[in-house]
Amino acid sequence: MSENKFLLKTILPELCIELKELLKRRNIPGLTETVDSLMVFEKCVCGENACASIYTAPKPVESFGDGHENIMLDAECGMLILDVVNSEIRFIEILDRPEYKKVIDKI
Numbered sequence: 001m002s003e004n005k006f007l008l009k010t011i012l013p014e015l016c017i018e019l020k021e022l023l024k025r026r027n028i029p030g031l032t033e034t035v036d037s038l039m040v041f042e043k044c045v046c047g048e049n050a051c052a053s054i055y056t057a058p059k060p061v062e063s064f065g066d067g068h069e070n071i072m073l074d075a076e077c078g079m080l081i082l083d084v085v086n087s088e089i090r091f092i093e094i095l096d097r098p099e100y101k102k103v104i105d106k107i
């Protein structure tokens with residue numbers, strides 16, 4: 001796996017736009033503004049065909065710990081779920097979104 005980090009906005013601008021739109025709809029303060037500066041640290045290695053999930057912070061050794069919450073977004077297709085710890089997006093669960101998976105697979 002590559003040690004390089006990527007700015008999410010650079011590799012998946014469409015995903016950033018979608019996340020911002022969905023967060024605005026959920027009216028979750030403080031997260032929308034962070035989307036454009038999210039970095040991709042690692043991709044999920046669960047091996048599921050549908051999975052294109054990414055870590056947007058260093059992968060935790062065990063769990064995300066205290067202050068962790070899942071925010072399920074109302075995506076038009078597939079599934080987008082954010083793992084947020086203390087108002088910081090740490091992991092983006094992306095399922096059944098082949099257009100994003102194509103890009104994630106290459107990193």
Ligand SMILES: [Zn+2]
Nearest residue numbers: 044046051053
């Ligand atoms: Zn996965």
